[in-house]
Amino acid sequence: MTATTDQLEHCDIPVTGMTCAACSARVQRALERTPGVSAATVNLMTNQATVDFDPGAIDPVGLVEVIRDTGYGAEIPRAEVAPEDLVAAQDETRAEEITTLGRKVVVSGVAAVVAMGFMVIPSGWDMRITNLILLGISLPVVFWAGRHFYTRAWAGFRHHSADMSTLIAVGTGAAFIFSLATTLAAEWFAARGLEPHVYYEAVVWVIALVLLGNLLEAKAKGRTSQAIRKLLGLRPRTARVVRDGGEVEVPLSDLAVGDVVVVRPGEKIPADGTVIEGRSNVDESMLTGEPLPVDKEAGDSVVGATLNRNGALKVRVTATGAATVLSQIVRLVQQAQGTKAPIQHLADRVSAVFVPVILCIAIATFVIWFDIGPGPWYVHALAAAVTVLVIACPCAMGLAVPTAVMVATGRGAERGVLFKGGDVLQRASELDVVVVDKTGTVTEGRPTVTEVIAIAADRATILRLVASLERRSEHPLAEAIVDAAAREGIELREPDRFEVFAGQGVLGLVEGREVVIGNSGLMRARNIDPAPLIDRADALAAGGATAVFVALDGSLAGLLAIADPIKDSSAAAIERLHRLGLEIVMLTGDARRTAESVARATGIDRVIAEVLPDEKLAVIRRLQQDGKVVAMVGDGLNDAPALAQADVGIAIGTGTDVAIEAGGVTLMRGDLAGVPQALELARRTLRVIRQNLFWAFIYNVIGVPIAAGVLYPVFGLLLTPTIAGAAMAASSVSVVSNSLRLRTA
C-alpha cells in the first residue's frame, strides 16, 4: 500500500522472520540508512515496516530488497482490490452474460418451435426439401447460439480438460454432422438400404434448452452473492465533513482518518469513528443483528454504515475504506466463501473424472446399440449415445456445495453471524455440546447493584453514604456501588475517615455519620446485630448475589445485593440450543454456588465451576476425549486457547470486533442469541447441501443409464435427446434454487 504526501511516498511493507526487538531494530536501521528513505519504523507486533521515501531515489521494490538483505523476508504489498470493485466487475460480467444468453435463448427457442412444427405438421414436401429447411433453421443455432459450446470444448480439449461444454458439443456436434451427411449424401445412404435420418430438431432443442438452463442458472447464481451486495449497499455515498469551520459534503473516497463528520438524525454514519459531540441512538442491526438501538455519546465508538436515529453526532473518523468494520465483514465473508466444506471433497472427486467417464459411457452405449440393438441400428445407437452425453449434468454436482456455502455465509453476515468458512459451517452442524463461558457471555460481566434494602434510613441516603465511602475503595464491588449511585444521579461527598478491614468490609465517616459496610462478621465485630436481615442475605447468596450489610451510627440500616446480572437473552438462547438437542455446559472461575444459581436461572445443563483460566482448554479437551463434538462460546481474548481447541470456536464480539482470530464463528452481537442462530443456519445449510448432493448424484446415476437405454429391453423406454436436454437444464437450476432457499434461513 503506498500513499503520496507532497514529494514523499509512504509505503507499508510486511516483514517476516522477525522474532525480537533486535530484529526489528536491525531492519529499521537498514531502511533508515538507505538513500531516499526519510523515515522508517518497523513494528515487531504487526510485522510491518512503515517507510516514507522519495520515489525519485528508490521504489518499493528497492525497499523490499533492502529488507531482504538484512536476512528477513519481505514482499511488496499488493494494492487491495476494494470489495465493491470486485462485486461491480462480477455484476457487469454477469449482466453481459445474461443479456447474451437471453438473446441466444430467444433465437434458439424460436428455431426449436419452428423445427418442431416442420416435424409434426405434414408439409407434403419432399423429405430432401424438408431436411434442407431444417438444416437452414439449425445453422444459426449451431453456429451462433451454441457456438461457445464448441469453442470452449475445443479450448478445454487442448488443455486435456473437459466440462459441460464438451458433452453438449460432442453430443450435438455428432448429431449435426451425421444429419448434415444424410442431408447432403442422401443417395449414398439410400443405396446401402439406410434411411437418411436427421437430428436437426433434436440439436436445436438441446441447445435451446441448455441455453435456457444456463440463463436461469446465471440469474440464480447472481442472487447467491446478494448478501455481499446488500452489505456494500449500506454504505452512504457521501459524508458531511467539518472543514475550515463549515460543513462540506464530500464523496466517501475523500474521507480521511482524523476528519470530523457531522451525522444528522436519520443519516448513516459514513465511516468508523469516535463520537466527540452529541448524543443519539444508533441502529446497528444491519451489522450486528442486535435489534435494539444503542445509546451513543461522546467517547463512544461508532461503526460506519450504521444508522443514526434521533440526535446529531459529531464523529472523528478512525478508519476509512478497507480498514472499516464493514469492509472487514465483507472481506471475511468473501474469504469464507473461498473455503470448502469437507463434504465437497466427494463431489470434487466425482467432478474431476465425470466428463471423460461420460464420454466413455456414451461410446460404449453406441457400440452396444450398434452390435445388439434393434434396427435401425445406427439411428438408435447415435440417438442413445447423444442422449447420454446430453443428460449427464456435471454442473449440478459442481454447484451443490459452493452455492449453499455462499448463500449461508452471506445470510449469516446479514444477521451478525460471521462464519470463517465452509468447513466451520459443516462442523457447526455436527455439534453435541456447547460450552459457554459465564462471565461476559451468559452474564453481563460486571457486578451491579441489583437491590437496595433500606430499614433504618431512606434508600437514597443509604446509597449516597455508602457510595461516598466506597469511592475510596479499590474493591470490584465498590465500583458497582459507585456506578449505581452515579446512575441515579446521586451526588457523592468526600469521606472524613476511611478504614479497610481486609476480607470483611470498610468503615468511615461521611457527613458526620459513621458508616460500616461489609459482611455479617464485620457487623458483629462492631457490635451491630445483623439478625434482622440475615435471612434476606442468605436468600440473596443462594441466588448467586453477594449481600453487603450497611450500618449507620452503630445500628443496622440496610442491605445491598450485588450480582453479575444474567443477560436478558441468555435463557431464551439456551432454550433454543436445547431444542437443537445440544447439551449446554457452563465454564467459570466463579464459586460453585454462584455458578449453579446462574445455571438454574438459565436452564444450563452442567456447570464446571472454579476453573482457572488456563484450565479451560483442558476441560474442552476432556469433553472431546469423551467423543463429543464441542463448541466453545466466549470472548475472543481471554478464551482464545479454549476457542481454538474447540471443534467450533464461537467468539462473541462487542459489535466492532470483526477479526477475532480464534473464533471459527464471530458473533457481532455481544450476547448468546447469535449462537442458536449460527447453529440453526449451519444445520439448515448442511441439510440443503446434502439434498443438493443427493439430487446431483441420483440424477446422474439414474438418468445416464436410462438415457443409455437400460430400460429399453424390459419397458421399451428410450429417452430422446430433447427430453435429456430439458432434464439436464432443470437439474442444475434446481440445485441453485434449493441453495437460494437459505436466503430466508
Added chain:
Amino acid sequence: MTASQWVVTLGGAGAIAWVIYYFFLAARAGATARLGAAGIQRVAIEVLGGYAPSTVTVRRGLPVELEFHRADSDSCTEEVVLEDFGIRQYLPAYQTTAIQFTPTESGTFAFSCGMGMVHGRLVVQDEVSNDGHN
C-alpha cells in the same frame, strides 16, 4: 458379428482407451515461475476451457503471483479456487487477475475452477531452476 460390428466394437474400445489416456494420463504443459526483481515468482496462466499452463512449479517460501487471464465469459471458469491457500477469487472476463500468496510448505497443491471441473496443479519445491518460462 458382422465386419462392421467388429470395426465399431474395436473402434469404440480404442476410443475409450484414448479418452482415458488423453484426459487422465497424458502429460500436461507445465511452466516454472519466473523469479522477479522483488523476489516475486510470477506465472501467467490463460483461462480458456482449462488452465494453460496447467502445472506451475514454484519455490517454497517466496511470494508467488499467479496472473490468471480469463479469455472468455464462460461462467464455468469465472472463479479459481486454491483451497490450500484459502483463496477463492472471481476472475473478471477478458481481464488479468493477479493472485498473490506465499507457499510455506512444499508439495503438490491443486487449483480448480469454482465448480471443481477444470484443474491445475501448483508444485511447490524447495529449490527450482530459475530459468523457467511462462
